[in-house]
Amino acid sequence: xxxxxxxxxxxxxxxxxxxxxxxxxxxxxxxxxxxxxxxxxxxxxxxxxxxxxxxxxxxxxxxxxxxxxxxxxxxxxxxxxxxxxxxxxxxxxxxxxxxxxxxxxxxxxxxxxxxxxxxxxxxxxxxxxxxxxxxxxxxxxxxxxxxxxxxxxxxxxxxxxxxxxxxxxxxxxxxxxxxxxxxxxxxxxxxxxxxxxxxxxxxxxxxxxxxxxxxxxxxxxxxxxxxxxxxxxxxxxxxxxxxxxxxxxxxxxxxxxxxxxxxxx
Amino acid sequence: xxxxxxxxxxxxxxxxxxxxxxxxxxxxxxxxxxxxxxxxxxxxxxxxxxxxxxxxxxxxxxxxxxxxxxxxxxxxxxxxxxxxxxxxxxxxxxxxxxxxxxxxxxxxxxxxxxxxxxxxxxxxxxxxxxxxxxxxxxxxxxxxxxxxxxxxxxxxxxxxxxxxxxxxxxxxxxxxxxxxxxxxxxxxxxxxxxxxxxxxxxxxxxxxxxxxxxxxxxxxxxxxxxxxxxxxxx
Amino acid sequence: xxxxxxxxxxxxxxxxxxxxxxxxxxxxxxxxxxxxxxxxxxxxxxxxxxxxxxxxxxxxxxxxxxxxxxxxxxxxxxxxxxxxxxxxxxxxxxxxxxxxxxxxxxxxxxxxxxxxxxxxxxxxxxxxxxxxxxxxxxxxxxxxxxxxxxxxxxxxxxxxxxxxxxxxxxxxxxxxxxxxxxxxxxxxxxxxxxxxxxxxxxxxxxxxxxxxxxxxxxxxxxxxxxxxxxxxxxxxxx
Ligand SMILES: Nc1ncnc2c1ncn2[C@@H]1O[C@H](COP(=O)(O)OP(=O)(O)OP(=O)(O)O)[C@@H](O)[C@H]1O
Ligand SMILES: [Mg+2]
Numbered sequence: 001x002x003x004x005x006x007x008x009x010x011x012x013x014x015x016x017x018x019x020x021x022x023x024x025x026x027x028x029x030x031x032x033x034x035x036x037x038x039x040x041x042x043x044x045x046x047x048x049x050x051x052x053x054x055x056x057x058x059x060x061x062x063x064x065x066x067x068x069x070x071x072x073x074x075x076x077x078x079x080x081x082x083x084x085x086x087x088x089x090x091x092x093x094x095x096x097x098x099x100x101x102x103x104x105x106x107x108x109x110x111x112x113x114x115x116x117x118x119x120x121x122x123x124x125x126x127x128x129x130x131x132x133x134x135x136x137x138x139x140x141x142x143x144x145x146x147x148x149x150x151x152x153x154x155x156x157x158x159x160x161x162x163x164x165x166x167x168x169x170x171x172x173x174x175x176x177x178x179x180x181x182x183x184x185x186x187x188x189x190x191x192x193x194x195x196x197x198x199x200x201x202x203x204x205x206x207x208x209x210x211x212x213x214x215x216x217x218x219x220x221x222x223x224x225x226x227x228x229x230x231x232x233x234x235x236x237x238x239x240x241x242x243x244x245x246x247x248x249x250x251x252x253x254x255x256x257x258x259x260x261x262x263x264x265x
Numbered sequence: 266x267x268x269x270x271x272x273x274x275x276x277x278x279x280x281x282x283x284x285x286x287x288x289x290x291x292x293x294x295x296x297x298x299x300x301x302x303x304x305x306x307x308x309x310x311x312x313x314x315x316x317x318x319x320x321x322x323x324x325x326x327x328x329x330x331x332x333x334x335x336x337x338x339x340x341x342x343x344x345x346x347x348x349x350x351x352x353x354x355x356x357x358x359x360x361x362x363x364x365x366x367x368x369x370x371x372x373x374x375x376x377x378x379x380x381x382x383x384x385x386x387x388x389x390x391x392x393x394x395x396x397x398x399x400x401x402x403x404x405x406x407x408x409x410x411x412x413x414x415x416x417x418x419x420x421x422x423x424x425x426x427x428x429x430x431x432x433x434x435x436x437x438x439x440x441x442x443x444x445x446x447x448x449x450x451x452x453x454x455x456x457x458x459x460x461x462x463x464x465x466x467x468x469x470x471x472x473x474x475x476x477x478x479x480x481x482x483x484x485x486x487x488x489x490x491x492x493x494x495x496x497x498x499x
Numbered sequence: 500x501x502x503x504x505x506x507x508x509x510x511x512x513x514x515x516x517x518x519x520x521x522x523x524x525x526x527x528x529x530x531x532x533x534x535x536x537x538x539x540x541x542x543x544x545x546x547x548x549x550x551x552x553x554x555x556x557x558x559x560x561x562x563x564x565x566x567x568x569x570x571x572x573x574x575x576x577x578x579x580x581x582x583x584x585x586x587x588x589x590x591x592x593x594x595x596x597x598x599x600x601x602x603x604x605x606x607x608x609x610x611x612x613x614x615x616x617x618x619x620x621x622x623x624x625x626x627x628x629x630x631x632x633x634x635x636x637x638x639x640x641x642x643x644x645x646x647x648x649x650x651x652x653x654x655x656x657x658x659x660x661x662x663x664x665x666x667x668x669x670x671x672x673x674x675x676x677x678x679x680x681x682x683x684x685x686x687x688x689x690x691x692x693x694x695x696x697x698x699x700x701x702x703x704x705x706x707x708x709x710x711x712x713x714x715x716x717x718x719x720x721x722x723x724x725x726x727x728x729x730x731x732x733x734x735x736x737x
Contacts, residue, residue: 023363023446032463052446054363055459068352069362172462179464197464225352227360391587398584400555402597403573412596416587 022232023070025054025061027141028170030074030215033099033190033259035252042248047235057170058141065089065218068225072233076215077141090218091230096240097249097260098214101145102192103205104175105131105184113184119208120153127155130163132183136174137166145213146186152210175201188213193254215260240264272470276478279471287472291479294452297365297439298432301372305432306425309377313384313424314410314417317392328385334378339371343438346371350442363444368452371438376428383427387420388413422491426484433480453479500681502651504567504575505531507552512561514547514707522547522707524561529652529685534678536694536715537687539704540736545687546581548704549654552685553578574601576652577645581660581687583637585629590621593629593640597648615643618673634661642670646677653677655686659693671697691731695719703727705736 030036031053040051054061054070058077065073066089074096075081084090103113103122111129113122126133127150135157136143150157157164167177171191178185179199187195192203217240219233239245241264249262279287316328348354350362350370361367391413399409414421436454443450445459453476460469506529513524522544529535529552537545550556552563554573565572577597586593594612603611616622619639624632632640642658655674659667667690674697678684688694694701698715703726711718711727722728730736 028462052363052444052449054444054446066353068357170462172464176461176464195464197466227352395584395586397550397555397578397580398586401553401578401580402600404600408600412586 019050020048020229020232021052022049022072022229022236023052023054024236025056025064025070025073025075027058027061027075028055028172029076029099029142029188029191029213031055032171032194033188033252034194034254035190035249035260038248038252039245042244043236043239046244047239049232049236051236057138058144059139062089065220068220068228070220071229072217072219072236074215074217075141076213077144078214078216080141081216081218084218088221088224091221092218094217094237094241094264096215096217096245096264097262098212099260100189100206101142101186101211101213102189102203103184104178104187104192104201105204106182106200107202108200109202109204111184114204116205119149119205119210122205123149123153123155126184127153127160130161132163132165132181133160134174134178134181134183134185135164135166136171137168138170140170141213142171142186142188149186149210189257190254190259193257193259214263268466268470271467272474275467275471276474277471279475287475289448290451290453290456291475293365293450294433294454294476294479297368297452298372298429301369301376301432302425302429304369305373305377305380305428306421308373309380309428310384310414310421310424311410312377313381314388314413315406316381316385317388318406318409318413328382331378331382331385335382337375337378338437339375339435340437340441342374343371343441346374346438346442362442363446363450365443365450367442368439368450371442372432372435375435375438376432379431380424380428383424384421387417387424391417391420419491422487426487429483430480433483434476500649500651502531502681502683504565504572504651505529505683506566508564509552510562510564512548512551512563513559514544514551514556515559520707522551523709525709527702527709527712529683531683532681533683533699534674534697535685536698536701537685537704538689538691538694538701538730539710540730542706543704544707545704546656547707548702549578549656549685549687553654575650576654577648577650578654579638579642579645579656579658581656583641585632585637585640587630588628589626590616590629590632590640591625593644594647597644601648603648611647615647619643620669635663635666638662639666639670642673646673646682649680650682652683652685655684657687657689659688659690667693691733703730 026036036053043049043051054064056064058075058080061073061075062080062084064070065084081093085093105113111126111131113125116122116125135146147157165183167174171187172195174185175187175191175195176197179197179201182200217237219230219237220228222228222230246262249260250258252259316324346367347362349356350359350367351357352362395413399412404412434454436458439452440455440458443455445451445455453472457469457472457476460472509527511524511526512522514522537548539545547556551558553576555578586596591612594615595608598608598611613622616625619642621636621640629640638658638661645653659670662670671693674684700714701712701718702709703711705726711722711724719731722731726736
């Protein structure tokens, strides 16, 4: 009974009894890569910051920053990032690294995208074959990117037939769906490499420059939200752009493949 | 079938190795759900009993409301709590969003109507049985509620266990208000959602089996304890 | 015992349920002493009358004028229901319950529990759940639970229905002892022999109406109405 009371009491004081905490909203794709598991312990050791990650879609990450519920965001949606800073929610935008998107599909590749030269060409073939395609449909950075690519190919996803399936879910859930349906899907490389339930899916197309995906770090403005840990956010930025971070990011591999390229200036 | 086997295997290894992360999130699951349950019971048990005993103008309305609240989708509760606790919401200054406290608050809102409703059902029957006697003995309202709570404690235990089951297995609301932050607000259910998202079904199922085992052992423990109590007293 | 809550004057007592007259309207006085028997066929309204006087049945009209303030009145009377209500507790806790509600000193409580348990022959069952008692044992327990607070007024609704001859006699002895100590008793019964044995006065109810009242001697020996005459002879009265 005493223990029970202790637990109950602890539940209420716990939030106030922690080390210096920094809350950062990151995208699902970043977290699914597993890179954070490498970076966070080193950040803790070097800066003493206890970085708590809120893993959400880009849209929600930006909302969290606007509401002041996090101290910084790490996302990949260029236009939205610009607006975030312009409206005064973020103090500035700092590029950290990039990774790339890849096109996944059934290994039999019924639409024949493996041999195309460009991402736009590959998508055009999928549309022409009306092969099943799973879209995130959750207004995330990845989803926005995918819609842009359809646009580049001169196509409008809103007019697609039943073969185009918007699942409104995160990367992992969308990949699960694609695996279940044996459908094409666009994913970030990290999520794909870490994805365990591949079944008949295979990586079919990658390497087009338009598929590169820039991550940027944006500290939330302490002018708008006086309570945010801006000091901590600045310390984290110094660390994220340091040679230590560069070495860890460039050195992070899954199955021998490098996922991210450090490009902070 | 293969998935289930590898899930069982994963669960087995997690438990055998007493995986540090597993222990941590299991304890946090318990901490959040038991805290929520304790507070919800303090509200719901007297409330449900009082609704059985007391006639007043809006009684039917309150009962209907309780039953309706019981069906509230947890995500909606989560969303409302989220908006209230957000820094830009009315209770933002408390800085509770993305803490275990926020998860406890959401779970209290989810399970209180359930416990109160089950309590009310059980207490209504007991009250029908006791009504004449307790009125005859000139008991005060509070004495009536206390007598019913005490003599109906087995039914209340069932209500509490139902609440616990709902709390420990809940994911929608605590995902939203807790944020599923590693080493801060990650619990069994949100970890399962995360691993499912990564397509790691074996680990997700393993965690699921741990969750089931936890729920079952809490139920068994409670029933054994109340069973021995009955053995010695009755 | 000095009876402070009686006499009781009842005027225009009327119980209606679902548009039907169940009892009354009737006038009646309960004196400070006496052993009143309420008799009448099934459904006559005996239970309803007792419960209405005791205050557990909502009355549709009428006034009850007691000789003491309301709080005292309700604290100093007990009721033994036609179907015994057992608390889901041990026999001991059933006996303790009414004492714990009143200001009986803790030291006295256990003594009283043992005293009453032995009077009703349930000493060996004290630690047992009341729900496991037989029908007759339940009736005895609910009688003991009613008498343990030494009420000034005791209502009994057919307390001996399930009892054998010997148990009936034991209970009659308990009732007469309580009566001798000053407890005012009002009791409904179908046992006319018991009514004759115990009553100082009696009421005859048919279809909710008070047909005849009087001292026991005249009531049983020289009934005024044809209906009571027939009823006492054992004929069917409806
Ligand atoms: N709440 C109620 N609603 C409708 N009718 C009721 C209600 N309570 C009692 N009655 C009716 O009132 C009548 C009197 O009931 P009561 O229990 O007082 O009879 P009784 O004289 O005690 O009969 P018995 O000898 O069988 O115990 C019965 O016909 C019963 O059905
Ligand atoms: Mg009756």
